[in-house]
Amino acid sequence: MVMIPKEINIGKNVTIKESVSIGNNVTIEDNVYIDDGCIIRDNVTIKKNSTIGARCILGEYLVDFYENHTEQNHPLTIGENALIRSETIIYGNNEIGDHFQTGHRVTIREGAKIGDHVRIGTLSDIQGHCEIGNxxxxxxxxxxxxxxxxKDYVWIFPYVVLTNDPTPPSENLVGVIIESFAIISTGSIILxxxxxGEDALIGAGAIVNKDVENEKVVVGNPAKPISDVRKIKNKVTGESIYPWRYTFDRGMPWEGEGYTSWHEKCTNQHQESE
Known part of the structure; x- marks a missing residue:
């Protein structure tokens, strides 16, 4: 059984499987697939060509719901071509771009703004009021x-924690800032x-309590700079590997073209449009 209210806009070629609950003021665009047992709460927009895995909750209640069990207006927009895997929970008051992907059982709290082509792995937890680039x-x-x-093109590997409370427990939260092309390796904790900085490399298991300059490699507890990233070699080929955008392109907008050529083309297009 599917519960669909009158206040819903459904596009063409939409598949809604069994035991799906859909709230009011919901828009589901063309070619969307919603698997069994999903809950789509009020004020959710799912853009075209998206897939929602089984038992996901989209537009989850914020804390104000629990004052009198009345849903407030907290919209959620999910961009085109999303792939949201099973049991993911995304709260209201979130804006998510195109080509978004999650693993299973991801949680995204309210107040997040997420760009295009973002991928968030299984069991990850985005604690809201964050800005995530493309x-x-x-x-x-x-x-x-x-x-x-x-920022854009950042890699964050498993079991990384970005903290925000300098004197826990307190209300004085100060977020971490990660610049474009930085890499945060497995098990790191950023205080x-x-x-x-841009193109920085944080080594596995590092405890980072100070700012990191552009293109620096830091390791240890507490983390300390040990090198410039340009000195790091591929352990298999012996070739220079960083900045990584010049040697890696899978899934990137410069795939098959190379970063330099792609960047020059984008710069020229921008100048021509001005």
Whole structure:
């Protein structure tokens, strides 16, 4: 059985499986697939060509619902071509771009603004009021504290934690900032207010309590700089590997073209449009 109210806009070629509950003021665009047992709460927009896995909750209640069990107006927009895997929970008051993907059982709290081509791995937890850029890749079991800012093309590997409370427990939250093309390796902990520079590389298991300059490699507890990323070699080929955008392109907008050529083309197009 599917519960569909009158106040809903459904596009063409939409598939809604069994035991799906859909709230009011919901828009489901063309070619959307919603699997068994999903809950789509009020004020949710799912854009075209998206797939919602089984038992997901979209537009989950914020804390104000529990005052009198009345749903407030907290819209959620999910962009085109999303793939949201089973048992993911995304709260209201979120804006998510195109080509978004999650693993299973991801939680995204309210107040997040997420760009295009973002991937968030299984069991990761985005604690709301965050800004996440384009082409950000997070692996499994990542925790992103409130007020974090993650710029474009950042890689965050499993079991990374971005913290935000300098004197816990307190109300004085200070988010981490990670600049574009930075890499945060497995098991790292980034302490509140730390600023990670562009193209920086945080080694596995590092505890980072100070700002990291552009293109620096830091390791250890507490993390200390040991090198420039340009000195790091591929352990298999012996070739220079960083900045990684010149040597890796899978899933990137410059795939098959190379970063330099792609960047020059984008720059020329921008100048021509001005």
């Amino acid at each position: 082409y950000v890749n997070m692996h499994s079991n990542v925790h992103i504290g409130q007020k974090s800012i993650i 509140p207010g730390v600023h990670i």
